[in-house]
Amino acid sequence: MPSWVDGVPTDSLSLTDRGLAYGDGVFETIAVKSSRPLLLERHLQRLAAGCSRLSIAADQALIHNELLSFAAQLGDGVMKLIVTRGDSLRGYAPSPQAQPRRILQGSPAPAYPETHGEQGVKLFACATRLSQQPSLAGLKHLNRLEQVLARSEWQDSTYAEGLMRDTSGRVIEGVYSNLFLVKDGVLLTADLSRCGVAGVMRAELLAQAQALGAATEVRDLQMADLEHADEVFLCNSVYGIWPVNGFAQLNWSVGPLTRKLQDIARALLDV
């Protein structure tokens, strides 16, 4: 599988990169089909917004071109882009001459069971909570120890994903997915102004649901919202939509809005 650093094929990185030292950067995980990066505009938008919020002056046009070239070489699979603040000496203050670094890594498309999409998945209840940091909320940044801890809580393959709540108990997202609920025909997903990753598929599905004429609401979600939901599903930009059929003592069947959005997500990801 190919990997590039600043456009050059390599499988190694400078030891002084701030991505390693401090997690000082952002990333995107982009599905690639037939050499085409999927949902590319949304990935680029989020990347630019993340770089802007962290004041990482990466060349977005150059990144765009590089993603296209890398996808052409990869063919089919997943490409991960990391943009770091570049190298620096010891200390949190960036060197004024630091140049943002672009890292691209290819991997095969993940082989998830077909049943995840068809019959849905069970959600593990993660004990690890998401801390609340408005300065970093929504960003797909490189500080991901909470996800590492949460994902290490279960090995049982009965669970395809885990539910993460914030330190105040609000329902936020999966470890590597966003979460949607449907209640009385309204599509609900968590407000991500305190924590969480604002997923590209999440943004796309909100827009698609609105285009279908469905009401959408982005707000704080409590456990009671989950308990009383008519439909529950997870999404990300690699696998699309997985209905959730079970969480703790709760069970759901796959609902009509979930199926409708799932068809849309499949069309977006199957090219």
Next chain:
Amino acid sequence: MPSWVDGVPTDSLSLTDRGLAYGDGVFETIAVKSSRPLLLERHLQRLAAGCSRLSIAADQALIHNELLSFAAQLGDGVMKLIVTRGDSLRGYAPSPQAQPRRILQGSPAPAYPETHGEQGVKLFACATRLSQQPSLAGLKHLNRLEQVLARSEWQDSTYAEGLMRDTSGRVIEGVYSNLFLVKDGVLLTADLSRCGVAGVMRAELLAQAQALGAATEVRDLQMADLEHADEVFLCNSVYGIWPVNGFAQLNWSVGPLTRKLQDIARALLDV
């Protein structure tokens, strides 16, 4: 300056290291004088505790030996040790075969002005707050974006350090230092069970103060504690102690307990 990865001299790292991908690791910054690592036992203790809390099965005896060898080569300066969970494929779940990786980087001793220790320093009031995550609190882990954001808030060299509070407003620490207050002869420092880095010098000074017969208290600190403090100082394991002489409208002169502990810290760091 030397740098090693897993005991081998190199200045590059595998692109698939989880330290880069997720900040999945811990670090220590150790002063080295005349080829001797200072406060080594405390650094090793904290490292072992951090690895244990993150379930990173690093070989602590090997690391101990490597630190001694690296310090012998470095002579004088600062050595930074990073221990990551090693390589893995895409995804938060670690590969079962992942081997923890040891990264050592040498740098010259930082050239701080003498006046920082003699007359003290001014503290900048950082707007960036520390989020509260008991699962990671106290650890010197690689997820340090909050410190990067906080340190980017000031460029004015009038300020040698910045004060960080948590999202509830409690007084916690400096961006790269721990903070102590003295009030009515009692040495106070913040409880770090929700956030913050439990510094090696902080632990040493608490023990040294107790040995001197001074009362010590580790508890939540509010802004009022800072406002009413008789003495205020910062510490870390590289520079020792810097008295704080100013923060916002507040001013302090350098107090007797600060000076006493500063002498002790100097003795520890000057070999």
